[in-house]
Amino acid sequence: MSSLQSLDIKRRSATTLPSPQARETLEVAKLIDVSKCIGCKACQVACSEWNDIREEVGHNVGVYDNPADLTPKAWTVMRYSEVEEKKGEEMNFEWLIRKDGCMHCAEPGCLKACPSPGAIVQYSNGIVDFIEENCIGCGYCVAGCPFNVPRISKQDSKAYKCTLCSDRVSVGLEPACVKTCPTGAITFGSKEDMIDHAAERVVDLKERGYANAGLYNPEGVGGTHVMYVLKHADKPEIYHGLPKDPKISATVGLWKGVLKPLVMLGMGLTALTGFFHYVKVGPNDAEAHPDEPGDGNEPKVIRSSGPAQMEGTASTKQEGQA
Amino acid sequence: MKPANLIQRYSDSDRINHWIVAIAFVLAGLSGLAMFHPGFFALTGLFGGGPWTRTLHPYIGLVMFTAFVSMAKRFWTHNVMEPVDYQWLRLIRDVLVNREDRLPKIGKYNAGQKLLFWMLVAALPTLFVTGLIFWRAWFAQYFPIPVIRVAALLHALAASALIIGIMVHIYAAIWVKYTVGAMIRGTVTHKWARLHHPLWYQQVTGQSVTGQTPPPGQE
Ligand code: HEM
Numbered sequence A: 001m002s003s004l005q006s007l008d009i010k011r012r013s014a015t016t017l018p019s020p021q022a023r024e025t026l027e028v029a030k031l032i033d034v035s036k037c038i039g040c041k042a043c044q045v046a047c048s049e050w051n052d053i054r055e056e057v058g059h060n061v062g063v064y065d066n067p068a069d070l071t072p073k074a075w076t077v078m079r080y081s082e083v084e085e086k087k088g089e090e091m092n093f094e095w096l097i098r099k100d101g102c103m104h105c106a107e108p109g110c111l112k113a114c115p116s117p118g119a120i121v122q123y124s125n126g127i128v129d130f131i132e133e134n135c136i137g138c139g140y141c142v143a144g145c146p147f148n149v150p151r152i153s154k155q156d157s158k159a160y161k162c163t164l165c166s167d168r169v170s171v172g173l174e175p176a177c178v179k180t181c182p183t184g185a186i187t188f189g190s191k192e193d194m195i196d197h198a199a200e201r202v203v204d205l206k207e208r209g210y211a212n213a214g215l216y217n218p219e220g221v222g223g224t225h226v227m228y229v230l231k232h233a234d235k236p237e238i239y240h241g242l243p244k245d246p247k248i249s250a251t252v253g254l255w256k257g258v259l260k261p262l263v264m265l266g267m268g269l270t271a272l273t274g275f276f277h278y279v280k281v282g283p284n285d286a287e288a289h290p291d292e293p294g295d296g297n298e299p300k301v302i303r304s305s306g307p308a309q310m311e312g313t314a315s316t317k318q319e320g321q322a
Numbered sequence B: 001m002k003p004a005n006l007i008q009r010y011s012d013s014d015r016i017n018h019w020i021v022a023i024a025f026v027l028a029g030l031s032g033l034a035m036f037h038p039g040f041f042a043l044t045g046l047f048g049g050g051p052w053t054r055t056l057h058p059y060i061g062l063v064m065f066t067a068f069v070s071m072a073k074r075f076w077t078h079n080v081m082e083p084v085d086y087q088w089l090r091l092i093r094d095v096l097v098n099r100e101d102r103l104p105k106i107g108k109y110n111a112g113q114k115l116l117f118w119m120l121v122a123a124l125p126t127l128f129v130t131g132l133i134f135w136r137a138w139f140a141q142y143f144p145i146p147v148i149r150v151a152a153l154l155h156a157l158a159a160s161a162l163i164i165g166i167m168v169h170i171y172a173a174i175w176v177k178y179t180v181g182a183m184i185r186g187t188v189t190h191k192w193a194r195l196h197h198p199l200w201y202q203q204v205t206g207q208s209v210t211g212q213t214p215p216p217g218q219e
């Protein structure tokens, strides 16, 4: 993908000054209502169709997940979790299905970690996009992402993930998965509208006995532009390890937020200190050193402040002046 | 200058080994810095662009690490810290103003050189191990993401210590004249050796050095 002109850029990886952002686009979001999802994978197929990427047909690994993981050619994957829980006296079985993929974080860890200018951009509408032509293939985004989303292709060493169909959204269409979902489990619109819509769904689910139903829009990453309505919002982990309180890892914060500026300062100061030390003290020149007095090696320096003196080394006493 | 006036400090293979490490350091450092801070990203131009920089860097690092192992074996015993080295460190202010006449007599290396050596001994294996862990092309897929994060942080930390340490090393070599020559041609003059490394001078020439250390308490 190349970055889209009609979606102005809020943030750009490895870039310290602002990007063009005179235009503001409406903040968008995709809402995935897990309670309405039947796990048909139409969205997976639509993604593959629209983006024209085909993951190899894999093997059945004992669950319905296929492919078994996100890949450079499978940007969304349905995750099926079989969860058994005690409900009163009886065991209650639930088959929880979650559409996995990039969450389009407001504070994207991938973008924070990426060392290549413009390989990751965040548009003003909230979509986080990988611009593969600028990607150097280092995989730092993998370390930066709290949701384990980016995948580096073995074929071309570029990073890939869901684009939230930025190409469609920029011309006023909804993402392909939204368009295709037969049950209306995926909706798309302004982030505000999606939050309102989720609130209605949560009320409905609570009425049906899901007391812990709620919206997944985690604050730790500033909120996301892909949100879930969960029947068990108190335990997102049961949905195939959806993190309860995702945030950019403290290690990544130290690496990118603390070490990076400190080292720049340290290197600059070291270089300057060396230079000014030389300017002040000058070389330590053994050959010009009068360790055999009278060998004629002592340089004579005429100082503006006084008569000629020998340059400060062993035989001259210039305490506190050298 | 007559050959007899010079003292051999480094053998041919010592020097070749040192400069392989040095060249690999410069290349690994420049390619690493290019990925460390956007202010240095332009350095990727030296290596044929971003993807090439990312591809080449770990191999250059491996060259540096391998050559360093060989160099460390050569210089190890000369770099063991001794009591006199701590005395030297306490007088660092005199070192910095070229007042070597006030310093204790030291051997082949001074405490600054020794500390740099041990810093390298700590930094290079760290860079090697962490570098392998977050090397996306080969090994990163075998490690969990939290381990990769720590590896990246430690790699950047060790590289920073190494780069700043080597900046000091390079400056010291320029500041103390004829030191670069010692590593290029392998030889130093008697005067150089007497002044900077008197005990080593005694060892290799059998001549004692007088008038270097002032009596204690008197400066
Ligand atoms: C010992 C072998 C080494 C290996 C295997 C290694 C490997 C790596 C890898 C895999 C990366 C990530 C980018 C990429 O994939 O190219 C990297 C980054 C880096 N390396 Fe190395 N490296 C080694 C030695 C060194 C040395 C000797 C230095 C310093 C002179 C160095 C400095 C850096 C720096 C500054 C970065 C960027 C770190 C950041 O972005 O925060 N590396 N290295």
Ligand code: SF4
Pocket: A013, A113, A114, A115, A116, A119, A120, A130, A134, A135, A136, A137, A138, A139, A140, A141, A142, A150, A152, A158, A159
């Ligand atoms: S691999 Fe990820 S972090 Fe590295 S340049 Fe590409 S997008 Fe950026």
Ligand code: SF4
Pocket: A101, A102, A103, A104, A105, A107, A108, A109, A110, A111, A128, A144, A145, A146, A147, A148, A149, A150, A161
């Ligand atoms: S989920 Fe991961 S890849 Fe997607 S925007 Fe957030 S940090 Fe980036």
